[in-house]
Amino acid sequence: MKPTPKPAPDALELLHQTLYAGHPDRLAGLEQARLEDELGRRVRSLREAAGLTQAQLARRLGVVPRFVADLEEAAIETNYLLWLQRVAAVVSKRVQIRCVPLRRQLQTA
Secondary structure (H helix, E strand, C coil), X not given: XXXXXXXXXXXXXXXXXXXCCCCHHHHHHHHHHHHHHHHHHHHHHHHHHCCCCHHHHHHHHCCCHHXXXXXXXXXXXXXXXXXXXXHHHHCCCCCCCCCCCCCCCCCCC
């Protein structure tokens, strides 16, 4: 009887072990990127819920439409929380912040 082969490691787990395990600076950068991505998605969600185009939101914020697009895609280095607050104000909303437990499982990007 042949021994049962061990399952191949999960690709995400392998990447995590290779790139992030034991590198707190890299983990912090990954968490920052996730946060910026989430804030960018919130900006888009607020804009779309208000029925605004990127150009319309840009005019109301006093920026160019490309900035709004980059903000939504988390493609620029900026203070995302500040801009989320500004976008929320434009659409008559306010930002609330809450803390949640850390995720122990790896997540796909």
